[in-house]
Amino acid sequence: MNPEKQPKRPIESMGYYNITPEQATAEEKERELDQMLERVLTSEAAVKINEGNNGIILELDTTNLPEEVRDYFSENSEDDSEEDEKVALKLLKIYTGTEGRHEYDLQKKARRVLKEEKIEGVKVPKPRNFRELVITSDDIAKHLKSLGIKIGPERIVEIISMDLVPGQDLARLMYQAYVREHESEFNEAYPDLDLESHLQRIDVNSLINLVHHLAGIKNKYSNFDDSPQASQERAQIARTINQDIAYKGILDRKHADNLSKAISALHKHGIYHRDLHPRNIMIDEDGNLEIIDFGSAKEINPEKDSDVKSVYQSGPEHTRPSDRGIISIVKQLSKTEADREQETRISRLGDPETLLAKLSAKKPKIWTDFIAEVKQKQETEDFTSEDVDKIISLYENLFGRGSDHKIRIALLLEMSKLGRKEEVINYLKAKIETENSRNKQYRSDFLINQYQSLLDFLS
Ligand SMILES: Nc1ncnc2c1ncn2[C@@H]1O[C@H](COP(=O)(O)OP(=O)(O)O)[C@@H](O)[C@H]1O
Numbered sequence: 420m421n422p423e424k425q426p427k428r429p430i431e432s433m434g435y436y437n438i439t440p441e442q443a444t445a446e447e448k449e450r451e452l453d454q455m456l457e458r459v460l461t462s463e464a465a466v467k468i469n470e471g472n473n474g475i476i477l478e479l480d481t482t483n484l485p486e487e488v489r490d491y492f493s494e495n496s497e498d499d500s501e502e503d504e505k506v507a508l509k510l511l512k513i514y515t516g517t518e519g520r521h522e523y524d525l526q527k528k529a530r531r532v533l534k535e536e537k538i539e540g541v542k543v544p545k546p547r548n549f550r551e552l553v554i555t556s557d558d559i560a561k562h563l564k565s566l567g568i569k570i571g572p573e574r575i576v577e578i579i580s581m582d583l584v585p586g587q588d589l590a591r592l593m594y595q596a597y598v599r600e601h602e603s604e605f606n607e608a609y610p611d612l613d614l615e616s617h618l619q620r621i622d623v624n625s626l627i628n629l630v631h632h633l634a635g636i637k638n639k640y641s642n643f644d645d646s647p648q649a650s651q652e653r654a655q656i657a658r659t660i661n662q663d664i665a666y667k668g669i670l671d672r673k674h675a676d677n678l679s680k681a682i683s684a685l686h687k688h689g690i691y692h693r694d695l696h697p698r699n700i701m702i703d704e705d706g707n708l709e710i711i712d713f714g715s716a717k718e719i720n721p722e723k724d725s726d727v728k729s730v731y732q733s734g735p736e737h738t739r740p741s742d743r744g745i746i747s748i749v750k751q752l753s754k755t756e757a758d759r760e761q762e763t764r765i766s767r768l769g770d771p772e773t774l775l776a777k778l779s780a781k782k783p784k785i786w787t788d789f790i791a792e793v794k795q796k797q798e799t800e801d802f803t804s805e806d807v808d809k810i811i812s813l814y815e816n817l818f819g820r821g822s823d824h825k826i827r828i829a830l831l832l833e834m835s836k837l838g839r840k841e842e843v844i845n846y847l848k849a850k851i852e853t854e855n856s857r858n859k860q861y862r863s864d865f866l867i868n869q870y871q872s873l874l875d876f877l878s
């Protein structure tokens with residue numbers, strides 16, 4: 420549903436207190452405020468930015484609102500003594516159910532924990548207030564319904580307000596990065612659309628569909644299908660795309676460390692978020708992470724083992740990444756192109772360092788002999804690539820020819836570390852050339868790849 424299509428009331432028409440606040444009783448004041456809030460929800464100052472499982476999300480610009488309403492949204496939630504920066508943009512999360520209070524309370528606690536534990540780089544958006552609002556006007560009830568809020572017979576809606584994080588959630592950033600990377604495919608598929616403005620406007624679900632389209636993947640199931648088959652297919656698609664997204668360097672390692680500390684701090688205080696995934700992590704303009712959406716969170720006694728176990732035993736987190744899972748996602752997102760190269764190398768070579776350690780531990784006598792022989796040759800002036808060849812062949816045989824030429828690669832690596840890098844590089848170049856000049860049926864492309872990988876590694 421397009422929020423722009425909704426009839427919006429101009430701010431001037433919202434009215435002010437009918438009675439002078441000085442005269443009004445506390446109760447009357449509250450009722451007046453309720454009515455003004457009702458009108459604010461349908462005013463042009465409020466824009467729907469999201470539809471979630473629990474209700475809807477409005478962004479509210481309080482700049483031109485009547486002072487009383489503005490004050491209400493700038494109120495500091497109890498026990499929060501910090502200096503106020505008077506942020507004009509608020510986020511209203513409007514619940515259809517009755518879990519709002521719980522979410523608000525846990526968000527408040529979580530914010531306090533991260534502050535008290537002095538966690539760096541990770542925050543929880545400042546919760547401002549929680550209110551149960553009885554919708555009295557039929558017009559406004561209709562308007563809210565058209566936004567996706569189901570209003571029950573009691574006509575009560577729950578509203579959490581908090582400071583808007585000036586940034587994006589990680590899911591959006593990930594998908595945007597992916598689409599930008601595939602700009603030419605995008606332009607081909609949508610010649611009439613401008614990429615940048617499209618990315619700014621489009622909601623996350625459409626963004627996901629767009630990414631699937633660009634990646635040539637068809638998801639048979641809708642985003643709201645919760646069946647095991649649908650979840651499985653989504654997970655498979657996510658893995659495929661995440662491989663690609665992982666190297667965009669959206670975050671750095673510091674982010675992963677900070678987030679990990681933040682989650683541990685929350686757990687220490689008995690707060691389990693239980694719905695941590697990229698859409699519930701915001702990254703603000705200064706690069707700080709903000710954990711949002713405590714709608715599935717649970718508070719337990721951290722001293723009681725049975726309580727701690729119960730956190731992971733039931734609830735929606737079964738099909739979603741757990742509090743621990745997000746760390747690996749964030750680590751993935753902090754990879755760079757250099758990491759990608761390193762990983763391909765390792766996956767082709769095996770990790771040469773590991774193999775090296777294994778060889779030396781398995782046959783230490785042969786290993787020390789090998790090292791001694793290389794060192795001794797070092798004293799000779801002319802150490803040719805034939806010498807390299809001889810030593811390598813000899814020790815490869817002594818070690819008992821490993822599969823995939825990995826022993827040879829490990830020996831070459833060690834030799835280059837012993838001050839014979841130049842010679843090893845020349846040896847590799849020569850080998851690649853000879854191997855390439857062989858007849859197709861005798862040539863080992865695999866061996867060429869291995870040599871090439873080591874060559875890349877050393878150069
Ligand atoms: N404080 C905030 N500032 C800015 N955007 C927010 C904030 N809280 C939520 N959002 C945006 O709204 C989306 C939905 O909010 P969330 O609290 O996760 O609701 P739900 O419970 O429906 O998932 C988030 O993924 C994020 O993009």
Ligand SMILES: [Mg+2]
Nearest residue numbers: 471698699712
């Ligand atoms: Mg959410």
